[in-house]
Amino acid sequence: MRMTRRKDPYMIVPLKYEDIYDFKDLPKKNMKFREKDVNGKKIKWLKIRWLRYTKENPDCILFKYKMDDEFREMKVALTSTRGRATEEYQLIKKYTSRQSISAAKKKDLVGLCKKGIIPSEYHEYYKSLLANINVKDTLAETDVEEEKNDSYQD
Template identity: 35%
Template sequence: MVDERRTQNEVALYCDSCAGQNKNKAMIVMLYYFMQYHASFVERLTINFLIPGHTMMPVDSVHATIEGFIQKRTIYAPSEWQTLIGNARTNPKKYETILLKNNEIKDWNSYATAFLPNKIKIQTSKLRNARFEKGDKFYLKYDYDGPEQAIEMSLILRSRQNQQAIREPKTAYTEKLPISKARYEDLKKMCEKGIIPEFYTKEYLDLPCDRNTRDALPETDEDED
């Protein structure tokens, strides 16, 4: 979106050091891919990883605003979340929300495995900054004031096998992910008893379910040690 506005040709991203969400090879590869194949106006893109324990950012205020807003609301169905999140703030304007479809989510983990094999030594846990520009290199820093390490993609892409493997990231999901059969039955009973209003029951009864699917706890968002 910033690239399409054509107002800033340098973009700096800031995030915490949560390995599962931000600080990993998938993020690095995704940003490199954007710069090579999709950036038309942005000339330089950097991502900065804040030191664990010192990661207070504007996004934390966004999360707090949304959490405070929804605590006073009754939410019956998943489809309501986009409207609720957008209305959590009114000044200076509503939050802008983007609803993603299943086929818009790419498998960046598999793409990163092919793109950056283990022989390419990147110490993601110590990473502090990564810089991307047009070309076959990107640059890493393990100290904010330290030297940059250049990663030359031309060496990795030399073989035809690698070129085929990383031509395009695959779609992560071909259909809606199922919930567990037990959870589906619980939701069905809530619909039958009227705990979930009739207006919303179809949304739940149409959910795919599978006996082999297990309920899982959400991934932690804690910083690395």
């Protein structure tokens, strides 16, 4: 990522396992997605291109349909029958320790380091990855379009 722009490079913030939170139950416990924004206009969910959630205003989500539009606001906090916000949700960390990759994947990555395909500045990172023979490799589901394009090349 860092090497994608020579001029004005991206600022990269490496994440650690402690930085990952489990948001799976958050919407169920204290959020309600609305049909109308704070001005009473209908929200077109499929047309939203930009969502912004800020610490300063945690019961609202800002959104835009076009990048050059002004942000619109929707309230998402659940409220009690008396109109008060419900209690705050405590975020739960997703992982309690570093995650392992499959032994085969680590072997391939270390092999890429030895061949010089991965730059030497990253070798220590790849060599320090935890590997486990019980971890199963999983690949993301491919898009139908990708599969069609791949079949034409055969």
